[in-house]
Amino acid sequence: MSHIMLETNTIVDVRATIVQTIRISNDVSVITLNCPSxxxxxxxGNFVNVKVNTTTQPLLRRPFSIHNVQGELIEIMVKSxxxxTALFCDSEEGSTVMVLGPLGNCFNITDHDFKTAILVSGGIGTAPMLFLEKTLAAQGKKVINLIGGRTKNDLxxxxxxxxxxxxDDGSMGFNGTVVDLLDRELLGIEKDGPVKLFACGPNPMLKVLANFSRENRIACDVSLESVMGCGIGICYGCSVEINxxxxxxxxxxxxxxxxxxxxKLLVV
Ligand SMILES: Cc1cc2nc3c(=O)[nH]c(=O)nc-3n(C[C@H](O)[C@H](O)[C@H](O)COP(=O)(O)OP(=O)(O)OC[C@H]3O[C@@H](n4cnc5c(N)ncnc54)[C@H](O)[C@@H]3O)c2cc1C
Ligand code: FES
Structure with a gap:
């Protein structure tokens, strides 16, 4: 059964204090926000829509996956x-931003009787995987992360x-795409029982993965990217075609x- 998971979230728009900003690479920061609700x-898989400053530049909010939840804190991993995103990456601790969320649907972690979850991510697509890994591990699932990037600096x-x-350049790990790596590893992983794939990354990578999952008859959820304005179904800026x-x-x-x-629903 192919499905669309519609969520009925209680969405709030809150002013959140930035508790911590950690630069983890040249162009990526992890930002911790005090956001209890x-x-x-x-x-x-949920995301938030953040007004990164108080001026009109940029005018619209920007969407970010929820990278991690710790008590009353949420973490966002941002690539400039x-x-x-440049402004958000440099956010000062103690400053505040408006945060709308949680938005969107979530990864479907209850639909299949899988034993192992393979989290396949590319570039900043790794952002939602920590929250997903922790939730799956709490349910007793085995979790494997396959992470791709153009160079080792993008991992x-x-x-x-x-x-x-x-x-892609062989500077770390397998020399090739993360889907090629999955192809190489899959047989060994499947020996431990049924698997489900969860993926986030550039849309072209997700299309290749969708084809792979169909050919190999493996359940697979993909988290897509698009430009978004409102984040709540008003502006129609994020329309995509699906099967x-x-x-x-x-x-x-x-x-x-x-x-x-x-x-299965991705138009490839
Ligand atoms: C559901 C969702 C979750 C996301 N999660 C994260 C996350 O966890 N961390 C993160 O760093 N980013 C994430 N993004 C992407 C992030 O929202 C964009 O990078 C951001 O909006 C760009 O804003 P900007 O003002 O820096 O760039 P802009 O100045 O608006 O644009 C710079 C360039 O990037 C392109 N661009 C802008 N937005 C996107 C987009 N969504 N996809 C592809 N190209 C784009 C523009 O066309 C332009 O060429 C997510 C996007 C979506 C839709
Ligand atoms: S971002 Fe989806 S309708 Fe506005």
């Missing part, structure tokens, strides 16, 4: 790629366990019916 209801394994790496089980194509708003979809 969002921390209390967030699920792995433009004006909003983000912050606090994750059981990691194997793939780089339906009856073979037709329909348009969804990724901020409401995503960002996670069953890989």
């Amino acid at each position: 969002i921390a209390a209801t967030a699920k792995p 790629i433009g004006c909003g 983000l394994a912050q606090n994750l366990s059981n990691c194997s790496f793939a780089t 339906t089980p009856d073979g037709s194509v329909r348009t969804i708003l990724l901020c409401r019916e995503g960002p996670v979809i069953d890989a």
Whole structure:
């Protein structure tokens, strides 16, 4: 059964204090926010929409996956790629930002009777994997992380366990894509029982993975990226086409019916 997981989150818009900003690489920071109401209801795969400053530059909020939840704190892993993320990466401890969330649906961790979860991520797509890994481990699942990047400088394994790496230039780990690495490792992992794949990364990587999961008949959830404005289904900025089980194509708003979809539904 292919599915869309629709969530009925209690969404709040709160002013959150930045408790800590840690630069973990040249262009990536982990930002800890005091956000009790969002921390209390967030699920792995949810995201928040953050107004990174108090001026009009940038005007719109920016979406970020929930990287980790610790008590009343949420952590966001941010890669600086433009004006909003550059500002957020340099956030001063003690300052505040407006945070809307938790938004979107979540990874479906109850639908299949899998024993091992393989978390496949590329680049900043590793951001939601820590929260997911912790939740799966608490349910007694075995978790394996396969992490890809263009070079070793793009690999983000912050606090994750059981990691194997793939780089396009061979500077660390397997020389190739993270899907090629999965292909190499899968037989060995499947000996321990049924697996499910959970993935986040650049959309082209997710399309290759979706094909792989279909060919190998493995359950797979993918968390997609798109440009987002409102994050709550008003601006229609995040529409994407997906397959339906009856073979037709329909348009969804990724901020409401995503960002996670069953890989079977991805138009490749
Ligand atoms: C559901 C979701 C979860 C996300 N989680 C994270 C996360 O955990 N950590 C993180 O660092 N980033 C995450 N992103 C991406 C992040 O929202 C964008 O990088 C950010 O909005 C860019 O803002 P900016 O002002 O820095 O860049 P801009 O100045 O707006 O844009 C810079 C360049 O990046 C491109 N761009 C902007 N947004 C996106 C996007 N969403 N996808 C691809 N290209 C884009 C623009 O077209 C432009 O070329 C997520 C996006 C979505 C939709
Ligand atoms: S981001 Fe506005 S409708 Fe999805």
